[in-house]
Amino acid sequence: MVYADYAYYQSADGFCGTKLTETQFNEYRVKAQSFVDMITFHRIEEVGMTEEEIPVYVKNTVCALSEYMKRFDDDGGAIKASETISKQSVSYFREQGSSKESEMLKVAMSYLDGTWLAYRGV
Numbered sequence: 814m815v816y817a818d819y820a821y822y823q824s825a826d827g828f829c830g831t832k833l834t835e836t837q838f839n840e841y842r843v844k845a846q847s848f849v850d851m852i853t854f855h856r857i858e859e860v861g862m863t864e865e866e867i868p869v870y871v872k873n874t875v876c877a878l879s880e881y882m883k884r885f886d887d888d889g890g891a892i893k894a895s896e897t898i899s900k901q902s903v904s905y906f907r908e909q910g911s912s913k914e915s916e917m918l919k920v921a922m923s924y925l926d927g928t929w930l931a932y933r934g935v
Contacts, residue, residue, distance in 0.1 A: 814864055816846050816857070817872035828876035838879055845878035848917055853930040874924040881920045885913055 819835045821827040833841065849871065850857065857871065925931040 814858075814862075814867075815842070816849065816864075816867050817842065817875040821872055822876050822879070828873055830876055830880060832880050833883055837883055841879035841882045842875055844882060845875045848878060849874055849921060849925075852918065852921055853925070856930055868928070870924045870928060871930065874921050877920050877924060878917055881917060882913075885916070 817828070819838050822830040822833070822838050830838070857867065922931060
């Protein structure tokens with residue numbers, strides 16, 4: 814099952830994404846969807862949702878994670894701290910103790926927090 818496709822990613826009624834090509838999106842979407850399944854304890858599959866029933870916040874999570882993972886791969890997870898235009902100088906920093914997975918969790922929870930999928934109890 815596909816939680817969000819490239820048409821949704823690009824759509825003005827969807828995520829409005831522009832940072833990824835279709836090939837890139839499809840590559841990262843698989844990884845992002847697996848991450849969503851992991852942090853939601855596979856609840857989407859367990860309740861038997863169809864692709865049409867996937868909530869918008871899940872689709873947006875997959876899209877945002879796809880963009881984040883691409884950016885992480887491009888610059889090693891560092892955040893641009895400063896940039897000088899003349900003679901181009903760019904500085905990056907990385908938060909101490911942060912990992913790719915912890916940052917991905919922050920991105921995902923910005924969409925899933927407060928939903929039944931993010932509930933960690935029984």
